[in-house]
Amino acid sequence: MEFLKSIKDSYIKAVADCFGVHLESDEILINETRKEFEGDYTFVIFPLVKKINKSPEEIGNAIGNWLLTHESNVIAHNTVKGFLNLSLSLSFWSRSLAGVSQEPRYGYSAPNGKKVMVEFASPNTNKPLHLGHIRNILLGWSCSKILKANGYEVINTQIVNDRGIAICKSMLAWQRFGQGATPESAGMKGDHFVGEYYVRFEQEFVQEYQGFQFTDMGIAVYEAKKKEGQDMATFFKEYKNTYFNTYSEMGAAAKAMLLAWEAKDPEITSLWAKMNEWVYQGFNVTYENLGVTFDSLYYESDTYLLGKKAVDDGISKGVFYREDDGSVWIDMEDVGMDKKIVMRSDGTSVYITQDIGTAQQRYADYGIDSMVYTVADEQDYHLKVLFEILKRLGEPYAADLHHLSYGMIDLPTGKMKSREGTVVDADDLIAEVIGEARDMSAERGEIAALPKEEQEDILRQIGIGALKYFIIKVQPKKRMIFDPKESVDMQGQTGPYVQNAYVRIQSILRKSGTDHAGQPYSISDIHDNEKTLIKHLLNFPGIVADAGKQYDPSAIANFAYALAKDFHRFYHEVRILNAESEDAKSFRIALSKEVGRILWCAFDMLGIEMPARM
């Protein structure tokens, strides 16, 4: 949209003409005029006062007068304190709207030739997805959409944490207690099925551990290792991990299983593959319900040995150094970070080594220019270290790495804790919001006449829309409180509220038929409501660009809400189909259509569907 830019250019000319001062376009501050003042847009002229050495009023009036004679879009002006308020002509508004209509990809940038990989989700395969994963998935997916809108070629990926001691615990429990059960025989979703065995392992282990505490051995350990004055319960609480790694029979069995897996033992490998497959089938259902897909998958079982070559390279480049015991380190104290180990003395990789290797693998696979990692803020430091290492290794994409960091989700009752069973399960939550949408819809009966299948689709769109919007409207970096009751709200600042604005528009467009779609119009008057909507439309490209730069979907969510809100008001105060003239009717239909389209685009960028009816 170039109209606002032309006014900015005129402003620069006005300043040059009136005062002989040259301004750069980024020195100009233009806002929408606050509703208590007369005007549409407002220039803040305080910054000019020093340069020109006249009073703000004098400067404002001079520029205003200049614009009045030289800039046809400006039809009136007034200066209040340091603010020059401009009123714009009818033709500005109608041409602006027409400009939006004529641009099929309005708000979207042309391809910029850059390829970015966005990583999100990245679950462990020993238990089902929960609320935290949902926030991660929604952020990653939306960010991917927003980057696409900004002209990037985007590859969605995840690193599937499919190996390690956790999955071995599930496997061991299944071996011992499963009696050959399968998700089918148990009638369960695969990820939940496997998760049950993970829980079972913990239960059995705790039982074993409690038994141990009263054996002679246990008492001897307590006496030998306790801290001064520490009672038995406290001691054993802290000792749990050590017990797992030393005396525990189950711990030993799980660790043996991990070793067998690493040695590619056929029986263990096939059990591992079978149980992971169950989990993936479960995950895929959840991903589908959330409407997300991946372009590529990386499995930790494939990548966990990667990175060793990077360590060798790093040593020869002088990025890493070897200690006497054979361990390899990087010293980043010069940039305010610590020393960090990248390879153990026994020659095995640590977590970050894997990440280095995976990054290199991804570059080898896709030749990407940049990467976005959607990872919770508890790993801020880890990602910071990773990026610094990749930079020092001279990786070609290292200058453009971004950690999409987000805060953890709390419940009104406090933190989610798996030990206390307060973790909100993703599938349960999805079912709940759809159920709520069903109840709300039943009260209204608007869609009752539609075929069953279509109804279900709409209920899903509304329920999931409520849930997604509730989570995505909050700035990523902020820790958020998730109140299950509020998450299913469908009134006020919610997904369904925005969807409802869209649905109203579709209803109008259906009723108006083809008679008025795309009809030319020449308006003789314009409502404040209409101006406000057009202002929103003009803002959209800037919002999208900003959301992309900031990796911040909440900016789009808030924009969509503001637009929907102003549409609802417009809808209420102004007749559209029964407008006072054919011109006004055509104009309002055209305006509604563009609002609907932009709402759709904005929600698409959030990964939220728009129902046609509700």
Next chain:
RNA sequence: GGUUCCGUAGCUCAGCUGGAUAGAGCAACAGAUUUCUAAUCUGUGGGUCACAGGUUCGAAUCCUGUCGGGAUCACCA
């Protein structure tokens, strides 16, 4: 303790590249439907923008410090 993020209405959140009298939603109360779908709209009340300094014509926004909360600081992942 070091580092880092957060602190805005009773609650959940916007606003943060400095601009006019800090905005929404929820909750409470009062209204609006012979009208394009009321998942809507209108109105009322509700604030030392954690606190204290500083920079500035101007600070919720930038800087410093304090307080409160989270995270992190493994040869774990």
